[in-house]
Amino acid sequence: DYRGIPSNWEVISGVDDEIGYVGILTQEITQGRKKNWLPKNKQKFVPLTGKVYPVHIDIEFQGYELQKIETSWMNRYNKEGSSPFKTSFMMMLVVELMKQARKEDNQVIVKGVYFPDADRTESQSFIFRSNGFLKLVVDNMYKTFNPFKNLGDPTPENIVDYVKTMCEKLPDEKQIMPGLDYGLSPTQLRWYIEKKKLLEGTYPTYKEGDMSVDGFTNIQLKKVDYLEGTNFHYITTDDNIKILENMPKEKALLQFEKAKRNVFIYGDYKMGAHVDVFGMQWEAGTPVDYNNQIFWCNDPELLLDV
Numbered sequence: 001d002y003r004g005i006p007s008n009w010e011v012i013s014g015v016d017d018e019i020g021y022v023g024i025l026t027q028e029i030t031q032g033r034k035k036n037w038l039p040k041n042k043q044k045f046v047p048l049t050g051k052v053y054p055v056h057i058d059i060e061f062q063g064y065e066l067q068k069i070e071t072s073w074m075n076r077y078n079k080e081g082s083s084p085f086k087t088s089f090m091m092m093l094v095v096e097l098m099k100q101a102r103k104e105d106n107q108v109i110v111k112g113v114y115f116p117d118a119d120r121t122e123s124q125s126f127i128f129r130s131n132g133f134l135k136l137v138v139d140n141m142y143k144t145f146n147p148f149k150n151l152g153d154p155t156p157e158n159i160v161d162y163v164k165t166m167c168e169k170l171p172d173e174k175q176i177m178p179g180l181d182y183g184l185s186p187t188q189l190r191w192y193i194e195k196k197k198l199l200e201g202t203y204p205t206y207k208e209g210d211m212s213v214d215g216f217t218n219i220q221l222k223k224v225d226y227l228e229g230t231n232f233h234y235i236t237t238d239d240n241i242k243i244l245e246n247m248p249k250e251k252a253l254l255q256f257e258k259a260k261r262n263v264f265i266y267g268d269y270k271m272g273a274h275v276d277v278f279g280m281q282w283e284a285g286t287p288v289d290y291n292n293q294i295f296w297c298n299d300p301e302l303l304l305d306v
Helices: 063-077 087-111 133-140 159-168 186-200 248-252
Strands: 010-012 018-026 043-051 053-062 180-184 216-223 234-237 241-245 255-259 262-275 295-297
Touching: 043 241, 043 262, 053 063, 053 087, 063 087, 087 133, 087 248, 087 262, 133 262, 133 295, 159 180, 159 186, 159 216, 180 186, 186 216, 241 248, 248 262
Parallel strands: 010 241, 180 216
Antiparallel strands: 018 043, 053 262, 180 234, 234 295, 241 262, 255 262
16 A cells, blocks of 8 residues: 555565666767768666665553553453453554554655664664665765756746746657656646636636646646655656565565563565656766757755654
């Protein structure tokens, strides 16, 4: 359940550690008639990788505490007698815990920041499980791609012009490229819809998931719930962002152990966010060119709270 994440973010299963493949960058090839042999087939191969991160679930139920709850206010639902293992009640709690795990999965896919600390003696915040989409953006910005600078902040008043300016800053040939997504937060998508209605003086019906940028029918507006609270806007192809995992059903598999009066429950799975390509440089040290990118964005500060 990746609710709150665009449905076209493909899920790739079967990744045990990393997924690896090669991107190719090709420059112009044709030229006019000439006498001399002048080859110009300049191409570059770039290795690309995506990574999954192991996730742990540790749960412990103390029989003493379960018995106290049953005695005080759950006794009429008691199906296990005096046993410290209140299985039916415990399973109800586990279902709620797994719902919470799926919410955390979704948030980490967008906002996670990996912080390895295997020897810790206290539990760690879920947000540090793995690198999410925004961390990948931060790590690649000014290295494999350049953002659009000096756009200011989007507001309810300027949102329509802001989105249009982002699209107009794309290289000419990319502005008409089919299958582009424009991602932004739910609040700022609502700003866009409300401002459009006000500017048009009518009340057309806007259907979420099938809403193109005004003047750019090839660029679809996409709501990303976990961008809420940020001013981050991005444009990329609709198949560029991925969710990696190992075995899909692992996320719902738990092991149960009983020891004396307590129950110990644990689970393990792997997942991570991935962007196929941000951009490529022809040579180290040369500036990145907007034409050699397939990911474009504005430049607000990101991940300030992590």
